[in-house]
Amino acid sequence: MHPAFSVIFLTTLIGAAQGLFLALVTAQVYAVDGILPAQEPGFYVQGSFIALVLLALGLVAAAFHLGKLEYFITRAWRGMSQWRTSWLSRELIALPIFMGLVFLYFAAHYAGLHEPLFTIGGKLAVDATLLIGIVGAVMAFVLYISTAMIYASVRFMQEWHSPLTVFNYILFGLASGFVLAAAFAATVGSDLVGFFTGWALIFTIASAVTRGASLYRNARIEHKSNLQTAIGVRHPRIRQKSMGFMGGSFNTREFFHHASDSAYDMMRYAFIALVFVVPVILLLLDAPLLAFIAQYIGLLAERWYFFAEAKHPQNLYYQSIA
Amino acid sequence: MTQLALVIDLNVCVGCHACVTSCKEWNTSGWAGPMADEEPYGKDPSGTFFNRVQMYEVGEFPATETVHFPKSCLHCEEPPCVPVCPTGASYKREDNGVVLVDYDKCIGCKYCSWSCPYGVRELDEYQKVMKKCTLCIDRISDETKPEAERKPACVLSCPTSARLFGDVHDPDSEVSVAIRENAGYQLMPEWGTKPANHYLPRRKTRIQIFEDELIRADNPLKKEEAVGEIIGDTIDDVAM
Numbered sequence: 284m285h286p287a288f289s290v291i292f293l294t295t296l297i298g299a300a301q302g303l304f305l306a307l308v309t310a311q312v313y314a315v316d317g318i319l320p321a322q323e324p325g326f327y328v329q330g331s332f333i334a335l336v337l338l339a340l341g342l343v344a345a346a347f348h349l350g351k352l353e354y355f356i357t358r359a360w361r362g363m364s365q366w367r368t369s370w371l372s373r374e375l376i377a378l379p380i381f382m383g384l385v386f387l388y389f390a391a392h393y394a395g396l397h398e399p400l401f402t403i404g405g406k407l408a409v410d411a412t413l414l415i416g417i418v419g420a421v422m423a424f425v426l427y428i429s430t431a432m433i434y435a436s437v438r439f440m441q442e443w444h445s446p447l448t449v450f451n452y453i454l455f456g457l458a459s460g461f462v463l464a465a466a467f468a469a470t471v472g473s474d475l476v477g478f479f480t481g482w483a484l485i486f487t488i489a490s491a492v493t494r495g496a497s498l499y500r501n502a503r504i505e506h507k508s509n510l511q512t513a514i515g516v517r518h519p520r521i522r523q524k525s526m527g528f529m530g531g532s533f534n535t536r537e538f539f540h541h542a543s544d545s546a547y548d549m550m551r552y553a554f555i556a557l558v559f560v561v562p563v564i565l566l567l568l569d570a571p572l573l574a575f576i577a578q579y580i581g582l583l584a585e586r587w588y589f590f591a592e593a594k595h596p597q598n599l600y601y602q603s604i605a
Numbered sequence: 606m607t608q609l610a611l612v613i614d615l616n617v618c619v620g621c622h623a624c625v626t627s628c629k630e631w632n633t634s635g636w637a638g639p640m641a642d643e644e645p646y647g648k649d650p651s652g653t654f655f656n657r658v659q660m661y662e663v664g665e666f667p668a669t670e671t672v673h674f675p676k677s678c679l680h681c682e683e684p685p686c687v688p689v690c691p692t693g694a695s696y697k698r699e700d701n702g703v704v705l706v707d708y709d710k711c712i713g714c715k716y717c718s719w720s721c722p723y724g725v726r727e728l729d730e731y732q733k734v735m736k737k738c739t740l741c742i743d744r745i746s747d748e749t750k751p752e753a754e755r756k757p758a759c760v761l762s763c764p765t766s767a768r769l770f771g772d773v774h775d776p777d778s779e780v781s782v783a784i785r786e787n788a789g790y791q792l793m794p795e796w797g798t799k800p801a802n803h804y805l806p807r808r809k810t811r812i813q814i815f816e817d818e819l820i821r822a823d824n825p826l827k828k829e830e831a832v833g834e835i836i837g838d839t840i841d842d843v844a845m
């Protein structure tokens with residue numbers, strides 16, 4: 284597949300935003316329970332503002348994936364209509380709902396809505412911010428699953444058609460979000476750096492395991508289709524002499540990555556180093572901001588590779604220019 | 606239910622591209638148009654086509670054969686491209702089974718093209734919506750046309766009649782009979798998409814001839830041979 288920059292930025296930006304939001308809500312839940320020290324309200328206001336900015340940037344990237352930018356205003360709303368059958372439609376619904384909840388979370392903290400609405404077990408005081416936070420956290424997972432299933436549900440892309448794709452999307456989002464949370468906590472001088480760093484390490488290592496498993500799986504994948512089934516001729520030796528045109532078409536542009544073998548391999552090494560190895564070292568060296576920058580760049584490479592890695596059966600029909 | 610479809614006879618197709626050009630001509634100026642071209646006279650001409658004719662070489666030289674292979678949307682009976690569309694722009698018609706795209710709803714997200722294993726959907730670079738073969742829906746359903754012309758442009762233009770059009774759900778239709786009697790098959794059956802379009806395979810034309818059918822047993826010329834050697838004088842020998 285051709286890696287589209289709109290989708291590479293969209294998925295990495297919102298993944299990190301969801302992870303950051305989940306980190307904030309986790310910290311808040313633990314603080315209410317008294318496990319972690321309580322934070323200033325400003326901590327959640329600033330933190331959720333960063334998440335909102337990332338989500339907004341993701342939305343801008345998404346708009347560039349549409350055929351024309353104007354479709355964003357004129358037609359994109361239609362994309363929410365087929366949620367019964369289409370994971371893409373489900374994502375288009377989940378994303379604005381999640382953005383709305385993050386905004387409400389931000390606004391509620393900003394407005395200081397800390398009056399307990401009710402208490403659980405006589406000691407857990409639940410206020411409006413926490414309630415919104417928990418609903419938002421559930422929505423963050425709905426969004427992770429919707430995003431991942433857009434790819435995992437395409438059975439023709441056998442490299443993607445696996446539960447590993449869903450685990451990868453969730454764990455990459457959580458890893459980058461918690462690394463970002465650690466960086467944010469360090470920047471504002473919060474005492475949560477250690478908590479966020481710990482989980483960032485766990486998620487980063489877990490994502491290395493699941494992505495490693497999908498790399499292993501994809502290197503050994505057996506493709507269902509071949510030239511024999513593509514044209515229905517039973518002969519061991521078939522070669523395409525002409526694909527019917529010479530100057531390329533949508534089918535040659537959209538479904539091939541057009542990168543050299545060495546660039547393709549480089550991307551793999553780059554993302555393995557930048558997503559897993561470098562951030563772990565930097566986190567252990569107490570440099571979470573640098574860790575986030577390295578990991579985010581690595582995730583861009585990972586997403587590029589994720590697309591390039593998938594081989595579509597239609598490519599069988601587009602092999603020879605003449 | 607009716608399921609309109611094409612049946613393409615690979616034994617007959619000579620790869621002349623008449624269907625490609627007539628498809629483009631009809632559809633670029635009709636309901637499905639325009640089908641944009643980019644740099645049509647430049648170095649790398651590119652454009653939207655609903656139908657392509659490809660060529661494959663089968664076998665090892667010198668025992669090779671060329672297979673001309675026309676390819677367009679197969680109007681699958683289980684079209685994987687339809688349910689994935691987020692806008693509902695991609696749909697399959699209930700009444701005749703033709704798979705179409707509503708260009709006023711499509712947002713050009715390309716997701717449907719990822720879900721078609723045959724590579725027959727093409728994003729139009731000018732309109733930025735997904736396009737594909739419509740089976741000339743505006744032509745086959747145009748009741749002002751005489752019955753004989755209510756066929757896709759490609760079918761009408763094919764000089765060798767390699768393309769048949771009809772209802773594959775009607776067991777007595779020309780297409781159903783052709784599929785049944787000539788081992789018609791579907792492309793990539795492994796995906797369970799149940800393409801409505803079928804292909805008829807290359808087949809050798811063989812006839813069985815016996816020796817006595819080549820040599821006429823009662824050829825009058827052979828009678829002379831049976832007479833044997835002439836003995837004695839003929840009438841010419843004894844003439845004065």
Ligand code: SF4
Pocket residue numbers: 677678679680681684685686687704720721722723724725726737798
């Ligand atoms: S051939 Fe492709 S575009 Fe046409 S109906 Fe089948 S899956 Fe859809």
Ligand code: SF4
Pocket residue numbers: 689690691692693694695706710711712713714715716717718734735
């Ligand atoms: S490109 Fe158009 S028809 Fe295809 S899935 Fe997207 S909106 Fe639907």
